[in-house]
Amino acid sequence: MSSMWTLHDIGDRADLRPAYVDAVNAVVVDTWGRADFSREERELFGRDQRYQQRARLVALDDDGSPLGHAGLELPRADNTRVAYVEVGTVPAARGRGIGSALYDELVARSRRAGRTVLMASTDHPSEPQGAGTLAPPTGAGRVSTAAPGVRFALRRGFRLEQVERHSVLDVxxxxxxxxxxxxxxxxxxxxxxxxxxxxxxxxxxxxxxxxxxxxxxxxxxxxxxxxxxxxxxxxxxxxxxxxxxxxxxxxxxxxxxxxxxxxxxxxxxxxxxxxxxxxxxxxxxxxxxxxxxxxxxxxxxxxxxxxxxxxxxxxxRRVGTWNAQENSPMLAINVELGFRPAGGSGEWQLTLT
Ligand SMILES: CC(C)(COP(=O)(O)OP(=O)(O)OC[C@H]1O[C@@H](n2cnc3c(N)ncnc32)[C@H](O)[C@@H]1OP(=O)(O)O)[C@@H](O)C(=O)NCCC(=O)NCCS
Incomplete structure (x- = not known):
């Protein structure tokens, strides 16, 4: 892989969409070891812009292959202090500053839009326990501090506010x-x-x-x-x-x-x-x-x-769901139905000063 790369705003550039989708799916498959959360172009790009203003960026190698993706969501009808940020770098391109550059661009855009609260998620294929883990203030659930997304979020000043459980039911x-x-x-x-x-x-x-x-x-x-x-x-x-x-x-x-x-x-x-x-x-x-x-x-x-x-x-054949680890009434119903734990997510927040 060569060392030159560039960031592109997808905007109306329909020609850049396949690279963006490939970057998203490369990160999904690397994180989860399976393709259940893979996305298609129409699924990602058919989203509404009326209640959420959305921007998407892709990092491309000089030969045009996708290296990373970023997404920004700015709620318009309510929660107008908040910006959701999402950043992913394909595994082979990590540690080269691509994630940082994508993230910095999202922060700059959030500030320009007057947003003061950033929210982000990290995905985790298992529920860790013990040493090398971090719990949110709710005390419910943990994430591994070795996960690259956790490291990345902590180094940028995010706080882990909540952990969700992912559960799967066979149908x-x-x-x-x-x-x-x-x-x-x-x-x-x-x-x-x-x-x-x-x-x-x-x-x-x-x-x-x-x-x-x-x-x-x-x-x-x-x-x-x-x-x-x-x-x-x-x-x-x-x-x-x-x-x-x-x-x-x-x-x-x-x-x-x-x-x-x-x-x-x-x-x-x-x-x-x-x-x-x-x-x-x-x-x-x-x-x-x-x-x-x-x-x-x-x-x-x-x-x-x-x-x-x-x-x-x-x-x-499979139904997947996400619940806050502290949401015991909902988790109890899911366990009774036969849902089994299958990983989770960390929900992070940073106040922009
Ligand atoms: C988190 C993630 C986006 C980081 O992507 P990345 O391209 O490796 O990010 P960077 O290279 O900018 O930074 C990663 C580390 O490499 C280091 N780094 C930055 N530039 C570098 C360079 N030029 N050379 C070597 N290392 C570098 C950084 O110090 C950083 O370490 P830190 O996070 O401990 O500060 C990536 O690991 C990923 O896609 N994870 C899965 C998705 C995810 O969890 N996203 C949510 C993040 S909130």
Missing amino acids: PLEVADAAGRTARAQAEAGDDYRVHTWSGATPAQWLDQMAVLHTRMSTDVPTAGLDWTEERWDAERVQDRDDEHARRGVGYLTAVVEHVPSATLVGYTSILTVPHTPLYVHQDDTLVLREHRGRRLGMLLKLANLARLADEHPEA
């Missing part, structure tokens, strides 16, 4: 067993609660109520010391997000639970399919409003959506 579930669990959860929930499911765009009748649930989701999940405030969702934003999924080639399965006496939705869960493989799907948000917790609604929702997944995507 499809055994049909009779899942039916039995569903019947028991429904019996505990009682007749006041009814589950509905759909795939793709949100039905018009639920748009406003889904906006309320998304707003609550943004702060009802544990956020540790992360400087995150409520997102503002309305029906239009829910529709925009549905359009975004379609553009990105991402399938979206939703289960909601209605409190029948008040005709309101009090919880939801969603599964995303990804364009690069039919084998792996992502268990996304799950929320049951506080005042309706403790009635097995979380379990009922997840089982309903997994049943829909088995019907619509029988080829799916």
